[in-house]
Amino acid sequence: FDGMHRGHQALLATVMATARRQDHARAGLMTFDPHPLAVLRPDFPHQILMSPTERMELAATLGMDLGVIQPFDHALSQLSAEEFLHLLVEQLGVAGLVVGPDFALGRNRAGTLPVLSELAGAMGLSLTVVAPVNWLDKPVRSSIIRQHLRDGDVAEAAALLGRAYSVTGRIVEGDKRGRQLGVPTANLAVDPVFLLPGDGVYATHVHVLDGPAAGAYAGATNIGVRPTVDGLHHRVETHLLDYTPVTHAEELYGAGMRLDFVARLRGEKRFGSLDELVAQIHQDIEQARALFAAEP
Incomplete structure (x- = not known):
């Protein structure tokens, strides 16, 4: 099951x-x-x-x-x-x-x-x-869903699941690279026993499960090694759209968070400069906003 x-x-x-x-x-x-x-x-x-x-x-x-x-x-x-x-x-x-x-x-x-x-x-x-x-004339099997997820096709996986695929973990302190670039992110620690979608950028529904910022948000999530920055560690980083800290900038640390994957925006890629990376991140965010605005 x-x-x-x-x-x-x-x-x-x-x-x-x-x-x-x-x-x-x-x-x-x-x-x-x-x-x-x-x-x-x-x-x-x-x-x-x-x-x-x-x-x-x-x-x-x-x-x-x-x-x-x-x-x-x-x-x-x-x-x-x-x-x-x-x-x-x-x-x-x-x-x-x-x-x-x-x-x-x-x-x-x-x-x-x-x-x-x-x-x-x-x-x-x-x-x-x-x-x-x-x-829709396609067999429904866990093995097929896993392959869709590895391929980053979260929409097809959701069709077979009957709901969006989700992962849950705890928010941990990162290197604050996103904050330095003007796009702060919540870094999610996920037990490696759970399958993550393939590396790339996704529009996600974000659920902060506890703490002062508990609630539902729209998000843009990157899964991968950040090849433009360091390319060393696999990370799950989410920018919460329109999130403003309730108490202080570190209030998310230690909170539980669930990500519901809505759509894949693009694959992970290496950019020629940090300026190019930041420009693409803002495009990703706007694309995610457009997707959420079109939801019923």
Whole structure:
């Protein structure tokens, strides 16, 4: 359920409809933490789209009754499909499963749909398979969304997610280079487990989550290494449009911040001088303003 995209939402809608038809049944979601690939393929770096907690929060807003974040480790990965189903029944009282067409359960993904159908029948569980979801004739998959994000195509990713892609972190003190150039920025520290869109400049909806400046803003966000300035460290820097400090210039430090990516304005590039860079930044800001002004 990483990303909670339109395909996942179709699954949840089926779960809720199934539960509502039964007396005393509740619609529940289980997700793993960490992602199974982090355990099964530790040599293969795998970045996620949403934290398990964020998945549960979104599921609740969609109408799910309960959520379970199941710790995933090597021991759990070795359970057979039958053993895992018994675990679900004994610990959670599961009465039925709703799964996607490529779902498999248990050690080595041996619990394919035919196997699950047989096991569910023997255990008195219902099994519902939800058809693949397409959006505008395009398949909806987390892997496809990840590739769109790596390519910087946040608009296409948003279409498949059903909402803007977002990242959350804490604002940290930077080198104040933006302030020196007349365009101050908030530097966001993001856990490297989360996938960032490809390097470039983006129009973003900015949500400062706490502190004296808490609120919603429009923003222009740069992701990259700032090749014109130093080109050494990967950064996420956001200029908040029309933001005026409430107390003092450093009031944002330590505040939580969420960025919702609206559109990619351009790729990252090296400029011949700081004057050229500043001129382009102001063009980026005006382009972001125009995008936000055109929003319904």
